[in-house]
Each structure stands twice: as structure tokens, then as C-alpha cells.
Amino acid sequence: MLILYVAPRYHTNQIPITEGLLKAGYQVRFLAMYKGVSENYEALKPDILKTPIILRTVYKIIRKRRGEVYAENWMLRNYKPGYIQILNYLRTSKPDIVILRERSRQSRIVHACCKLLGIRNVILYNQNPINADEWRGKRLKQMLAKIVFPKVRYSPVKYVNLLNSSYSSPTIPVNSHAYFAPFVQEVNIIPEEKKYVKDGIIRILDVGKYRDYKNHKILVEAVSLIKERKNFHITIVGQVSNEDEQEYFDSLASMIQDYNLQGKFTLLKNIPYRRMKELYTDHDIFVLPSKKEVASISVLEAMSNGLCTISTDNNGTAFYVLEGNAGLIFDNTSAKDLASKLVYFLGHQEEISYYGKNALNYIRENCGFEKYLERLRHIVRKEFKSDI
Incomplete structure (x- = not known):
């Protein structure tokens, strides 16, 4: 069983998930746009996508003129991997489950390639609250998103704005295909x-x-x-x-x-x-x-x-x-x-x-790994009628 995560970079919050899955006997791969400065690759070294020459050149110009932070945000908004590169990667790796980070150009292209190759177990991961109406006032975008992104989503966030006087904690998410799965964090001290x-x-x-x-x-x-x-x-x-x-x-x-x-x-x-x-x-x-x-x-x-x-x-x-x-x-x-x-x-x-x-x-x-795996299994079982 191979689980493929796709995200801009290999964030530190991925480490306990990766370690837990590997220890449980799963194969794990991670496909990223770039390497961050403060990342740890002891458990897994991510595969890095190739950046087109034109995009790299523009990025260097922007970084020189506007600074690293602005250039990094620009790259995240504008990076678009090639379809051939993604198709070849998916054919070679043959993932059983693909988990995409955020609704981005990168995720849209990977999702399209998964459809072409018949990979149906594709899940979107973002950090919007599960009870949030993500598309309020954006119904056209919602219609398009249903076509180009996975309908199934999970998030480690239940709700936000805890000091807001109008705050309430709905137990049923607005989207019936939205699920909560906790951040994985083990107790680190006796x-x-x-x-x-x-x-x-x-x-x-x-x-x-x-x-x-x-x-x-x-x-x-x-x-x-x-x-x-x-x-x-x-x-x-x-x-x-x-x-x-x-x-x-x-x-x-x-x-x-x-x-x-x-x-x-x-x-x-x-x-x-x-x-x-x-x-x-x-x-x-x-x-x-x-x-x-x-x-x-x-x-x-x-x-x-x-x-x-x-x-x-x-x-x-x-x-x-x-x-x-x-x-x-x-x-x-x-x-x-x-x-x-x-x-x-x-x-x-x-x-x-x-x-x-x-x-x-x-x-x-x-927040232990078993809680995360339990939720992931529940999502796959309910949405795709299969098990992991």
C-alpha cells in the first residue's frame, strides 16, 4: 500500500505522519515543489518537481527586487508542473492513495493526471475548518472546484475565532465530504x-x-x-x-x-x-x-x-x-x-x-498517530468503499 502526499514542501508537521505510516508497514512518498530551509529528512526524503527555466528566471528576478518572502509567495501562486512530468511520476510510483495539499495549480494538475490514469482514491487536505462554508458567495468557483479538485477533504481544524461573540461549534460540517483528522503529535515527555x-x-x-x-x-x-x-x-x-x-x-x-x-x-x-x-x-x-x-x-x-x-x-x-x-x-x-x-x-x-x-x-x-490513521481509514472506507 503506497500513500503519496503532494504539497509545496515537506513541512515538519508531516514528519510524525510519515514515521507512523512507515512503522505501520505502509510505503510513503512525498512530492514537493521545493526544499525548505528548516526541514528534516531523517524519515523520508521528498521527491522534488523540476521547475521550468522561465519560472526559475522570473523567480530570481522577483527575489532580487522584492525579497525572498514575496518571491516565495509568488512561486506558490504561479508554479505549474508539466503534465508529462506528473504522468510519468504517477505511472512509475503507482500510488494507491493520493493526498493533495490545498487547492492549487499543482494539485489541479496532479488530480487531472490521476483521473487520466484511473487513480480514484484522491483526497484534498487543507486547514480550513471542517464546518466552514468555503464557497460562501463564490458559487461559480465552487462549481469549477468540484470538477478540477477532489470532492473529499480532510482538515486538522474544527473551528476558529474562539473569542468571537457569535462563535458556535457546529458538530455537522457544511460539506458532507469534509472530515476532521487530527494533527499527529505524540507525547514527548514522561x-x-x-x-x-x-x-x-x-x-x-x-x-x-x-x-x-x-x-x-x-x-x-x-x-x-x-x-x-x-x-x-x-x-x-x-x-x-x-x-x-x-x-x-x-x-x-x-x-x-x-x-x-x-x-x-x-x-x-x-x-x-x-x-x-x-x-x-x-x-x-x-x-x-x-x-x-x-x-x-x-x-x-x-x-x-x-x-x-x-x-x-x-x-x-x-x-x-x-x-x-x-x-x-x-x-x-x-x-x-x-x-x-x-x-x-x-x-x-x-x-x-x-x-x-x-x-x-x-x-x-x-493526537496520536493511531487517531490519524483511524480517521484516514474511515474516510477511505466511507468515500471509496475500500480499506487501507
């Missing part, structure tokens, strides 16, 4: 061995690329409101792989200096994936301050290491924190609200371990 607030210092961790949307600066603003507090320290870990990210990193460091908070913050960059466990283990609280996060995997990584979590409300995985009673949610536009959440834990240290242990229990019961 609960009894997790030590909180060592030496009387509360250690807070923030993980995210050094880019504006990650909103690290709101955390600095929040700390500036409570800087008289003495019993905490914050570590920010992020990727710096281009001029844009270096510029943001430098700006963040300057902001910390301007607020005279050098003693409160440590900034780290380009930490290897396998070293992250040590950082999670050494910290007590995890903060995700992003302006908008489709579905942060770092929240799950933090929970799996027993960290009490404070998540922005505009994050697709915030519901894991809510359902697991694993921390608090804050308004991503308010440094004052974030500061109030920090103050609460600084003044109630016993709550840190309470939420941290809840996080471990939730991950163990809801």
Missing part, C-alpha cells in the same frame, strides 16, 4: 519527569519565523507593560534564511533594546528541528502571538511537551488548547490582553503545571 518553574524562574517560549505575521513584537509590547515583574524570562526561536527575515530579526532586537528589556529576552535563530525538544522541555509556558495562523503546529509541539499554552485567537489549532483545557486564548490585536494572561500565570504558578498536565493528557488521548 509526565512525572516534567519539572516546572525551576529555580523560581518561569520560562516562556515563542517559536515562529522572523516575519511580521508571526507578531513577535506584540509579545515585546506585552512584556513592556509588566517589566517590573522579576520572575520570568522569554526565549524567541525563529528562522532567518533571507534578507527580509534578517531585517525583522534586527528590528525585533532593536525594539527589545529600546524598551530596555535585554534581560528579559533571548533571541535564537535557525535551531535544528531535533534540538527543539530540548527547548520545549526547558520551558514552562508557550506563547503563540501570530496575527493570523492557519493552523500552528508549534502549539501541538508545545502541548506534547507539557507546556501550558497561550495562543492567539486567530489560529486554527487554538481549539486544541480550548478542548484540552491546556491554557488560555488572547486577542491577537491586544498587547494588554496578552500581558494580562502572562500576569495571571506569573501570579498563579501552580496553574502552569495544571494546564501543562492537561495538555499532555489531551495529546495522548486525541
Whole structure:
């Protein structure tokens, strides 16, 4: 049984899925557009599509003029693999199940090639909430999407906007072919061995690329409101792989200096994936301050290491924190609200371990690989009348 995943790149959230499937005896391949900077290929090395010369040339020009981030987003929007390349790849690999990431040009072409070759077990994976009406006001696009993309979809996100006063949690998705399948995250620490607030210092961790949307600066603003507090320290870990990210990193460091908070913050960059466990283990609280996060995997990584979590409300995985009673949610536009959440834990240290242990229990019961495989089997059985 060969399962083929197709996505722009081999994201770190694919690692536990790949490892679990391989351990369970499945064959796994991954077809990607490009290699990312902070990827780990210990379990699987992805196959990389060839980029047309014209597209590579335009990409280099845009990167030089507009920066790496803009060029990367442009490539994601405009990349279109050749039909012959995809057909040859599918004929050679002979996948039993194909899982496509997002409704993109890449996915559209791969899906068309699957149809030509009679590969019927094709599933779309995205991170839109399963109860979302993806096509509200876009009925023409919906009609076209039904033709060029798989009708079956799964997502690791149930619902978002948890602080919205009109928020509700429908149990039945709008699309009957939309399913929930959790992010795969195993518990990474023995609960009894997790030590909180060592030496009387509360250690807070923030993980995210050094880019504006990650909103690290709101955390600095929040700390500036409570800087008289003495019993905490914050570590920010992020990727710096281009001029844009270096510029943001430098700006963040300057902001910390301007607020005279050098003693409160440590900034780290380009930490290897396998070293992250040590950082999670050494910290007590995890903060995700992003302006908008489709579905942060770092929240799950933090929970799996027993960290009490404070998540922005505009994050697709915030519901894991809510359902697991694993921390608090804050308004991503308010440094004052974030500061109030920090103050609460600084003044109630016993709550840190309470939420941290809840996080471990939730991950163990809801996010293990077997839960993901169970949901995938359910989807294949119900939609394609077959088994894996």
C-alpha cells in the first residue's frame, strides 16, 4: 500500500505522519515543489518537481527586487508542473492513495493526471475548518472546484475565532465530504519527569519565523507593560534564511533594546528541528502571538511537551488548547490582553503545571498517530468503499 502526499514542501508537521505510516508497514512518498530551509529528512526524503527555466528566471528576478518572502509567495501562486512530468511520476510510483495539499495549480494538475490514469482514491487536505462554508458567495468557483479538485477533504481544524461573540461549534460540517483528522503529535515527555518553574524562574517560549505575521513584537509590547515583574524570562526561536527575515530579526532586537528589556529576552535563530525538544522541555509556558495562523503546529509541539499554552485567537489549532483545557486564548490585536494572561500565570504558578498536565493528557488521548490513521481509514472506507 503506497500513500503519496503532494504539497509545496515537506513541512515538519508531516514528519510524525510519515514515521507512523512507515512503522505501520505502509510505503510513503512525498512530492514537493521545493526544499525548505528548516526541514528534516531523517524519515523520508521528498521527491522534488523540476521547475521550468522561465519560472526559475522570473523567480530570481522577483527575489532580487522584492525579497525572498514575496518571491516565495509568488512561486506558490504561479508554479505549474508539466503534465508529462506528473504522468510519468504517477505511472512509475503507482500510488494507491493520493493526498493533495490545498487547492492549487499543482494539485489541479496532479488530480487531472490521476483521473487520466484511473487513480480514484484522491483526497484534498487543507486547514480550513471542517464546518466552514468555503464557497460562501463564490458559487461559480465552487462549481469549477468540484470538477478540477477532489470532492473529499480532510482538515486538522474544527473551528476558529474562539473569542468571537457569535462563535458556535457546529458538530455537522457544511460539506458532507469534509472530515476532521487530527494533527499527529505524540507525547514527548514522561509526565512525572516534567519539572516546572525551576529555580523560581518561569520560562516562556515563542517559536515562529522572523516575519511580521508571526507578531513577535506584540509579545515585546506585552512584556513592556509588566517589566517590573522579576520572575520570568522569554526565549524567541525563529528562522532567518533571507534578507527580509534578517531585517525583522534586527528590528525585533532593536525594539527589545529600546524598551530596555535585554534581560528579559533571548533571541535564537535557525535551531535544528531535533534540538527543539530540548527547548520545549526547558520551558514552562508557550506563547503563540501570530496575527493570523492557519493552523500552528508549534502549539501541538508545545502541548506534547507539557507546556501550558497561550495562543492567539486567530489560529486554527487554538481549539486544541480550548478542548484540552491546556491554557488560555488572547486577542491577537491586544498587547494588554496578552500581558494580562502572562500576569495571571506569573501570579498563579501552580496553574502552569495544571494546564501543562492537561495538555499532555489531551495529546495522548486525541493526537496520536493511531487517531490519524483511524480517521484516514474511515474516510477511505466511507468515500471509496475500500480499506487501507
